[in-house]
Amino acid sequence: MEPTSWIGYTASLLTTISFLPQVIKVLIERKTRDISRNMYLVLTVGLGFWLAYGILKEDLPIILANTFTLIFTTVILYFKLKEKEPEEN
Amino acid sequence: MEPTSWIGYTASLLTTISFLPQVIKVLIERKTRDISRNMYLVLTVGLGFWLAYGILKEDLPIILANTFTLIFTTVILYFKLKEKEPEEN
Numbered sequence: 001m002e003p004t005s006w007i008g009y010t011a012s013l014l015t016t017i018s019f020l021p022q023v024i025k026v027l028i029e030r031k032t033r034d035i036s037r038n039m040y041l042v043l044t045v046g047l048g049f050w051l052a053y054g055i056l057k058e059d060l061p062i063i064l065a066n067t068f069t070l071i072f073t074t075v076i077l078y079f080k081l082k083e084k085e086p087e088e089n
Numbered sequence: 090m091e092p093t094s095w096i097g098y099t100a101s102l103l104t105t106i107s108f109l110p111q112v113i114k115v116l117i118e119r120k121t122r123d124i125s126r127n128m129y130l131v132l133t134v135g136l137g138f139w140l141a142y143g144i145l146k147e148d149l150p151i152i153l154a155n156t157f158t159l160i161f162t163t164v165i166l167y168f169k170l171k172e173k174e175p176e177e178n
Contacts, residue, residue: 003145004142004145004146007138007141007142007145008138008142008146010135010138011135011136011138011139011141011142013135014131014132014134014135014138015131015132015135015136015139016135017131018127018128018129018131018132018135019128019132021125021127021128022125022128025125034123036110036111036114038107038110039107039108039110039111040107042103042104042106042107043103043104043107045103046099046100046102046103046104046105046107047100047104049096049097049099049100049103050100050104052096052100053093053096053097053100053150056092056093056096057093057097057148059146061142062151
């Protein structure tokens with residue numbers, strides 16, 4: 001594999017796993033008070049665009065990273081939007 | 090501009106601005122207790138790899154997104170690491 005691909009897959013792996021602690025925390029505690037709803041809304045839509053971009057460019061590191069990160073942010077967002085407190089930012 | 094480029098720039102803009110509320114919050118409040126240090130460490134290193142990947146692929150949306158997001162996560166991480174509480178995850 002060429003160096004550029006390795007760098008892409010390393011980037012893909014690191015940014016994807018960086019969301020795991022937050023996902024695990026939300027799944028275990030079911031608490032999302034300190035999480036910014038607006039950040040995760042914009043981030044999730046943005047990751048959808050990155051996934052489309054990766055598919056159109058046929059770029060596997062971009063496709064992989066954004067598929068998994070999109071799943072993670074969707075889980076976080078689901079629990080955030082399900083939460084009953086209306087005062088969140 | 091072709092549709093693929095538009096999708097890339099939209100993705101770039103959305104995922105970058107999604108970090109702004111957190112950066113502004115940290116700059117104003119200087120409090121980072123609820124932020125995961127490990128998430129931001131791994132994320133920041135990962136964004137560095139994405140930036141290198143974008144430069145090697147000469148992909149402007151990837152370069153732009155990761156330059157700005159890297160600045161934002163570095164600011165967040167700086168205040169997190171400066172914080173005195175040693176019990177953070």
